[in-house]
Amino acid sequence: MQELTKSLKVSLWFMFLTFPLMVVRVNTIEHTVEWRWMNMVYMAVGSFALSFVWRWALRRKEMAKAAPERPRNAFTERLGSDKRFTVSVYGGLFALFALMPWIVSTYQTNIFISFMLYVILGLGLNIIVGVAGLLFLGHAAFYGIGAYTYALLNHYYGIGFWTALPIGGVVAALAGVVLAFPVLRLRGDYLAIVTLGFGEIVRLVLENWSDLTGGPSGVSNISRPDLFGHHLSVAGANTYVYYIVLVMAIVTIIAVQRLKDSRIGRALQALREDEIACQAMGIDRVNVKLMAFGLGTAWAGFAGVIFAAKTTFINPASFTFFESAIILSIVVLGGMGSNLGVILGSAFLVLMPEYLRAFSEYRMILFAMAMVLMMIFRPQGLIAPKGRKYIINDPDLAATEGGKA
Amino acid sequence: MATVLNVQNLSKNFGGLRALNEVDMRIDSGEIVALIGPNGAGKTTFFNCITSIYTPTEGEVRFTPKSGTESRINGMKPNLVTGLGMSRTFQNIRLFKNMTVLENVMIARHCRTKGGILGALLRTPAIRKEEQEIVDRSYELLKYIGLHRYYNDLACNLPYGEQRRLEIARALATEPSLLLLDEPAAGMNPQETASLKQLVLRIRDELDMAILLIEHDMSMVMSLSERIYVMEYGCMIAHGTPDEISKDPRVIKAYLGEDHA
Numbered sequence: 171m172q173e174l175t176k177s178l179k180v181s182l183w184f185m186f187l188t189f190p191l192m193v194v195r196v197n198t199i200e201h202t203v204e205w206r207w208m209n210m211v212y213m214a215v216g217s218f219a220l221s222f223v224w225r226w227a228l229r230r231k232e233m234a235k236a237a238p239e240r241p242r243n244a245f246t247e248r249l250g251s252d253k254r255f256t257v258s259v260y261g262g263l264f265a266l267f268a269l270m271p272w273i274v275s276t277y278q279t280n281i282f283i284s285f286m287l288y289v290i291l292g293l294g295l296n297i298i299v300g301v302a303g304l305l306f307l308g309h310a311a312f313y314g315i316g317a318y319t320y321a322l323l324n325h326y327y328g329i330g331f332w333t334a335l336p337i338g339g340v341v342a343a344l345a346g347v348v349l350a351f352p353v354l355r356l357r358g359d360y361l362a363i364v365t366l367g368f369g370e371i372v373r374l375v376l377e378n379w380s381d382l383t384g385g386p387s388g389v390s391n392i393s394r395p396d397l398f399g400h401h402l403s404v405a406g407a408n409t410y411v412y413y414i415v416l417v418m419a420i421v422t423i424i425a426v427q428r429l430k431d432s433r434i435g436r437a438l439q440a441l442r443e444d445e446i447a448c449q450a451m452g453i454d455r456v457n458v459k460l461m462a463f464g465l466g467t468a469w470a471g472f473a474g475v476i477f478a479a480k481t482t483f484i485n486p487a488s489f490t491f492f493e494s495a496i497i498l499s500i501v502v503l504g505g506m507g508s509n510l511g512v513i514l515g516s517a518f519l520v521l522m523p524e525y526l527r528a529f530s531e532y533r534m535i536l537f538a539m540a541m542v543l544m545m546i547f548r549p550q551g552l553i554a555p556k557g558r559k560y561i562i563n564d565p566d567l568a569a570t571e572g573g574k575a
Numbered sequence: 576m577a578t579v580l581n582v583q584n585l586s587k588n589f590g591g592l593r594a595l596n597e598v599d600m601r602i603d604s605g606e607i608v609a610l611i612g613p614n615g616a617g618k619t620t621f622f623n624c625i626t627s628i629y630t631p632t633e634g635e636v637r638f639t640p641k642s643g644t645e646s647r648i649n650g651m652k653p654n655l656v657t658g659l660g661m662s663r664t665f666q667n668i669r670l671f672k673n674m675t676v677l678e679n680v681m682i683a684r685h686c687r688t689k690g691g692i693l694g695a696l697l698r699t700p701a702i703r704k705e706e707q708e709i710v711d712r713s714y715e716l717l718k719y720i721g722l723h724r725y726y727n728d729l730a731c732n733l734p735y736g737e738q739r740r741l742e743i744a745r746a747l748a749t750e751p752s753l754l755l756l757d758e759p760a761a762g763m764n765p766q767e768t769a770s771l772k773q774l775v776l777r778i779r780d781e782l783d784m785a786i787l788l789i790e791h792d793m794s795m796v797m798s799l800s801e802r803i804y805v806m807e808y809g810c811m812i813a814h815g816t817p818d819e820i821s822k823d824p825r826v827i828k829a830y831l832g833e834d835h836a
């Protein structure tokens with residue numbers, strides 16, 4: 171009942187607020203005033219319903235919090251503990267993705283290439299933001315550095331894709347380390363602002379150093395990757411790029427997972443939790459932070475090289491802050507620190523807009539709404555990071571656990 | 576007996592505030608030494624200075640690990656000090672809250688292991704072996720402290736007293752020669768305090784390390800420590816055996832209160 175009155179008040183308030191905008195229309199030609207009362211009714215009903223649903227969802231969330239912990243999502247739980255299930259799920263997915271270019275059109279293959287590029291970018295950023303807890307808003311700059319590394323090496327020295335791929339990664343990683351030096355002492359918002367600034371600096375340099383980078387018009391005619399020295403047709407090269415990205419994405423997933431579960435990954439997590447305790451436990455703060463940035467941005471470099479090879483044309487407009495924001499949203503939406511989450515996040519943010527072209531005008535609104543709802547109802551992201559399982563050699567343990575249950 | 580820690584003339588200024596004023600201290604191997612003093616005396620600041628979390632304004636801190644030579648450690652990076660063999664707990668618990676109990680201890684093995692990025696990516700047999708050794712060693716320590724039942728729980732879900740014990744386990748995992756405990760019994764009930772006392776004695780005897788302890792629980796301090804240092808307003812005002820300290824008029828006036836006189 172109280173909820174109803176509250177929603178009613180909200181709708182009245184909205185009616186009042188939107189009255190001048192939605193109801194009154196002055197026709198300046200005929201000097202008459204139109205009163206569009208119907209709009210007011212729509213407004214009232216709409217805001218009432220929205221407010222009511224909103225309250226109901228919030229209440230449900232409170233209730234869920236009060237209730238004892240429910241069993242974890244069965245699917246993600248099984249994915250990892252049940253070996254046959256895991257293998258068949260991953261095997262099936264792999265087969266699907268491997269056959270993709272032969273099933274779908276070139277246009278859709280392209281969409282999937284960009285999806286997997288974002289997976290690589292997201293996983294890289296996840297090391298910095300999700301695992302090490304450093305809010306980083308300049309990821310696109312390193313994507314750009316990777317892309318330009320290949321584009322310029324190719325343009326000036328004719329260096330091929332396969333040579334440029336590791337170079338791009340290394341250059342981006344080094345750039346990440348260079349950025350990390352001045353921001354070692356910064357945390358949170360301050361770090362975010364500086365990294366944002368760095369991203370913009372990189373973009374502005376690319377845009378204005380016309381002699382080297384071609385300025386805003388970018389670099390064109392970048393070579394597509396060769397298959398053992400053979401030149402491929404445009405469609406063939408596209409398929410080839412698809413497989414390169416697929417392999418690269420899988421490599422990234424495995425590598426990032428291994429890093430996360432390693433001694434280094436633990437140090438990164440500790441850094442996120444408590445810097446002082448981290449140092450007191452013998453972890454070199456500076457070293458670990460530099461590693462976090464280098465390890466994260468290297469993947470952006472790889473993705474950049476592949477991007478340049480795929481499009482054969484790049485310009486600074488592809489590496490704006492907006493791009494960084496998208497990658498960050500992928501990580502936040504998917505679940506900070508969770509690799510599976512990042513993959514789902516990029517699927518959501520890259521594939522959705524492509525397949526919902528009809529709503530393309532409302533894309534940014536939907537996007538923002540998704541983020542807001544996410545923050546309220548599932549702040550940990552789609553998938554909360556799963557803890558690692560350890561092998562404990564202790565015969566007594568089974569007994570104590572049995573006793574506890 | 577060999578000297579483990581030798582502090583001379585240590586001072587620390589915070590702007591105009593002199594939190595430590597020409598403090599001296601000496602700890603020998605295998606000793607349990609207590610540092611006491613009223614609130615705000617500068618005890619925690621002293622810990623922070625010798626572990627290099629703060630850089631001392633003046634003075635010298637010399638440290639001699641179990642196997643090794645004496646070195647001057649003030650101004651050194653804190654992680655290197657830990658690497659040398661000095662480890663601590665925090666007065667305001669600083670666990671890695673969102674990591675499991677086992678992982679908390681595993682992190683402290685960082686400075687005693689060396690797996691790098693390449694090893695992590697390739698997951699070589701040597702690295703896998705090292706990882707398993709980290710797990711085994713950390714679990715062993717949890718068992719030693721009596722926290723192994725909780726190994727898979729998040730550190731923030733532990734009861735308060737157990738969190739303090741976990742901090743000790745974590746500090747032990749770095750294999751220190753000198754263990755610094757900052758008010759380990761704060762917030763514990765009498766039973767917990769009693770078992771903590773046993774633990775401290777066991778650590779000293781079985782793991783062979785010197786222990787420096789800040790504590791407000793006088794009965795614990797008096798029964799555990801071989802020597803006591805007393806601090807007030809950043810100055811070391813007295814030092815001696817528990818008997819001498821409990822009779823020292825300055826200490827009684829400054830700290831124990833008139834009714835102990």
Ligand SMILES: Nc1ncnc2c1ncn2[C@@H]1O[C@H](COP(=O)(O)OP(=O)(O)OP(=O)(O)O)[C@@H](O)[C@H]1O
Pocket residue numbers: 589592594612613614615616617618619620621666
């Ligand atoms: N980082 C700092 N900046 C400025 N002043 C500080 C800082 N740390 C400590 N102080 C001051 O130094 C003095 C000593 O503080 P310290 O924490 O060492 O006391 P303590 O003996 O540990 O007290 P307690 O028994 O309450 O823990 C206090 O006056 C405190 O306000």
Ligand SMILES: [Mg+2]
Pocket residue numbers: 618619620666
């Ligand atoms: Mg203190």
